[in-house]
Amino acid sequence: MKQKFTRFAALTAATVGLSLAAVSGASANEPTAKWCSGVKIAAFPGGPQGGVFANNVYNGFRQAEADLGPEVTYYFSDWDPNKMLQQIQQAVATKVDGIATYGFAGEPATGPIVEQAFAQGTIFTTLNTSLPESQKKFSANGFGYVGAPNYAAGFALASEAAKRSNLQAGDSVFVWGLKGQGGDRGQRTVGVIEAFEKAGAKVIYQEIDSATNADPNAGTATFVGVMGANPGVKIVVTDHGGLTSNVGVYAKAASLTPGQVYFAGFDMSPNTAQAVKEGFQNLVIDQQPFLQGYIPILNICLTKKFGFSGLDINTAGAFVDSTNVDAVAPLAAVEIR
Template identity: 85%
Template structure:
């Protein structure tokens, strides 16, 4: 009888221990607020403060900062690759835990800074414009990429615009882009041009100058001049979120009616949504720049705290046009999409 009871007592103790261990295990994995607190990050929205696209990225950064708890310093670069490279060097000098930036400078100029970053214990990751060789070298240490595969995105936009506008061999198209910019960023414009070349179109190309890059209104005279000098242009592609947001202004300045020319471009904004509704803007690739801000902060926090490798996320999965703009427009107004 005593032995039987002792066995019962032993069984009860064993069950209690199992429950206790299970409960301890559950508590160990409970969600933790602000779990990235104490981590210092330098984040690059890309353009001017408050500018189109840059502000969407900034909003993603800010939400991640609020949700996760790191301390974030922001560098606004006016879409100037040289300014961004200088700011990256400044950020490195502060010995931050992580840097989330664009690859505008290209591999040749940026790779030495990436090497310096990881040598000093700073996690370096990219958004919007990749540094594929550096990412391959350091992905296991946290180097990731959040954005579109740029050449493929450019080609996809050009091909879709050609199809929807019923482009014929010999038709004129105007591509306003950044082919001359280093690395992966210039490849997006190359992708657009290649798609039109494959379709047999006559491509009229204009590099976006530095003034227009920083302030799209500065390009109005350029747009009017190109359209006036090349009558019969069937498609216009603006390979820049700021310029795409200004399509309504450009079209009116050139006395174009809605639908007279097929406009395609990159990135949603309140003005772009309005231009789609008015019939000026016909096709937009939505890169979801908010994610290009939020996810790199998450990337750095995951690597710093838990040793995770870099994230690689394609954010450009959909076109926006008149059929679905009403769903996106309210989010564009909040600078989330």
């Protein structure tokens, strides 16, 4: 019995020694600055350089580049899905280590490019607008998504606006969106419309044209025309960060007073914060686009350096209104929120 105990004790001591050695070895890996140095990434802020929302994403990209150390090339696409698709193809051709982009062009157009990217060793991940089939296929290889679940976000915004404005069945609402855009992006507008239809509202819909998509000021005449033809509109939803930032301009051009129409939209900006304070903008979903830039760069670095799978993160967790805008406005002013 004593011999068996001695043998067990020896084995136990050896096991403990190995465990301690493993712990000691793990602790020898000290934190490293710029640990993603040498990794080349193509990053897509989405809109025009300096534009609303796109600049917040760009700031997130740049902060991640500064923190982590990769070499990042930026592609600005003017919110044009076809232009973005061409730029993605260009980025794949340069054989970068990773691509962080929107899924605006949809799965049929983008899926084959995703296949090509992973086949050559380029990590592909999305922000703001998902490519669910590609993500399902390549998640283990680093394909992630950072942004809102778009249909759910649209439905939530419209439902909250209906509740807060005491919308009644038969009331008119104006939805200005991108229902015609392919894939997941169009589903956000669909979510807005279906929530209002569920509430029994009469939906007046206007697709955002390409000129207004690139420059919100181009849509002022359209807004004035729609509101003039429908004087009883109770709620307006702008399903576009740039248009939401221009609500004050639209309202004044249409001779609306603060509170006359309930405005709800997507994304914070300095102008949106000001419109909330002035009483024109009533409700905003904050998608936190800075995170939609920062985290995809981190995702690519984690996959490239350590083999981690893709991250899936919902960034649209909060509403902004007059009760909390003062906390967000200073960050919106520097295009972080």
